[in-house]
Amino acid sequence: MQVEFPEKLAFLFEPARYKIAYGGRGGAKSWGFGRALLIQGAQRPLRVLAAREFQNSIAESAHALFAQQIDLLGLHGFYDVQEKRILGANGTEFIFKGLRHNVASVKSTEGVDICWVEEARTVSKTSWDVLVPTIRKECSEIWISFNTELEEDETYQRFVKHPPTGARVVKIGWEDNPWFPEVLRQEALDLKARDPVAYETVWGGHCKQVLDGAIYTHEILAATRAGRFGKVPHDPVKSVHTFWDLGRADKTSIWFAQLVGFEFRLIDFYENRGFALQHYLDVLTARKAERGFAYGEHWLPHDARNELLASERTIEQQMWAAGHHVRITPKLTVAAGIDAARQLFARCWFDADACADGLQALRNYRYDVDPNTQAFSKNPLHDWASHAADAFRYFAVAIAEPRADDRPVDAPNDRYARRRRRERDENSEGTGWAQ
Template identity: 40%
Template sequence: MSVLQIETASVFQSLLAPARYKAAHGGRGSGKSHFFGGLLIEDSLAERGLRSVCIREVQKSLKESAKRLLEDKLAQYRLGEADGFKVFREVIETPGDGVIAFQGMQDHTAESIKSLEGFGRAWVEEAQTLSTTSLALLRPTIRAPGSELWFSWNPRRKADPVDVMLRSGELPTAATVVRANWSDNPWFPVELEQERKDCLRTNPDQYPHIWEGDYASVLSGAYYAGSLAQARADRRIGKLSLDPLMPIKAFWDIGIRDATSIWIAQFIGHEIRVVDYYEAVRQPLAIHLEWLRTKGYAAATCYLPHDGNREDAVTAVRFEDHIRQAGFAVQTIPNQGKGAALKRVEAGRRLFPSIWFDADRCAAGLDALGWYHEKYDEARNIGLGPDHDWSSHGADAFGLMCVAHEVPGKLPANTRAKALALSIV
């Protein structure tokens, strides 16, 4: 009988005790995957007949799975067929007719997921990509006595389902969650240390996400990545106050079956002062208008995209008329025609050097701008225009603001002085 001894970093010690949910999140080089890989081999050796599955949201081939890591662990621990481990192309057999399988959650339906009911371990890698649907399918399926669900990931967004479940609010019963970074790894490689230092020097905006496990504030390659970095360097993202003498403008992206987004801004001289941001998913129009009122923006002029003149499916009244009847001034911006989304991006990039943001109230909107990126067809090696994901609603409303912007004429001296008196830190 093999006796396995595995050195474990202190940050992972609490994950060695039995728990329904075990989770480790953090940046590159922390050893999260190596820990769970070693623990899976250990549990398979200790619990004969254990059936386990390594999961990703999307797994196009075994090259994208943890199979190679587990094979390396078996070699490191000198475990083979004599110990009950046998490596096949699709699976790894473990002692006592156990198995380790490798699957993608997107390949499963409500019926096919039942094939995992008798499994005692489910390890989700790259868990930040796991969808709400996949998580809802997986959790009740892994229900054998003493079964455990493991999650390892580099955090991306607070709204990602795994973060909502394991980092926001109340944890599930019997959950152990740790944060692990490169500094917690006593075996952190010298080669990675140089990569870390290079990233800190050449890509400081991405460093906290890549190496320290912070949420991503700017996606590499995003349309506004460079503009946001420059805005932070110029200290144009700080604290703003409304100018009581200047008009308030509310720029909308209207969501019917998804999110509605609104940016609140004032055009002061050649500058755009963005003081607030709002987003709500699948809420009636009245909720959005009530937010404007309660936040003190009842006098705002609402700028709508071209579909603002479309009739509501229920009332048969145009959205712009609904908003106008609620007491708001309304302007609907005409369709920019072919390539409208990229035209909004171009307008945003052109005006970005003259835009200021309130950091706290616009945080969610800034996250959207930092994520808004090109949809890419890898097979054809071409871009397909802006990706219509969660970030596109805030980015579209922002682009509408930039398209609608008109540089005002020369301001009276007292107005100009008032503009310069805005509280910016």
């Protein structure tokens, strides 16, 4: 088969456990990876997993890209493009999955020969920790392609800055793309002449210190310079307090924090979606058993007092009934909460490993773009980073709240919750931040 192919991506046809291509815009990474997989799948039976961090439907996957390449390569007689998968006449199979919050499905994927993680920049530490050991067939390979943004991104750190042994890592740009259109070539050159720094990040594939429109730009840079992202020990003498952003169809995020001296220590972070409250209570129990966390207060957003359709009790009441001391975060505007978080940041120390996914969200939390002016608006962009950032904002607002009687009204016959609350009041010396 004679096909045009980027010379820099020729390594895709050579054996290696990890094959990584990164760079700037227009490098033909997706086209090249898709084309290489289809060619190899036509040569021998392969089971290929095409994965992205976020994939809510097949339309958000690489399915359409493969279908397009099948036509361009003249392989439509060999491949059967079905609604959710692609099958080859020799038994080759392409399947498509999202990684984030899809642990069970990813872990159950057996017999994968090649896993291609596309648009891999935002893949979280948790997702990589699940995916890599899942791709365990003899001689299996993991292919990774992405445009660079932040040097602190988990994917960049794991596969470019500190690549695994034997990994093939290639930086590729628009100059290496044989299919690069002339109109975009001129745009790249114009930007290079007008703004060389912007050119290096957009087209040249160089990392940025911070994202455009990032909300905590100065705070993150200051914390980096001060070395406040690193190993942060858990103090077994101090209470661990948690700060929540709630969701079910959407994500629930939890920060775990301690006050030690004048420092706020962020020692853990957890996020998931699609689960009822009991799942997160089990997480608290597991952290207590595994890491010895002794809990103080659990701060919930105001919507924790809303009635649940499937329960007679609110989330707040359910947590009291489970034996947890609950507080409700004061309801402030988003702007006021962001200001509180900015003021707090200088006193925060983050465990870089345990809080990796939360930190990735804080670095990617940014303002939305006004569709009329194309300038950054005053409102944060609602995307995958929002929930962890919201939980951190609630953390900042909550710790400034003076202790008060902030307990919920019980359901009519909720004797257990009242009894547990009375026991805590009798036995506790106080769990406020000033204690």
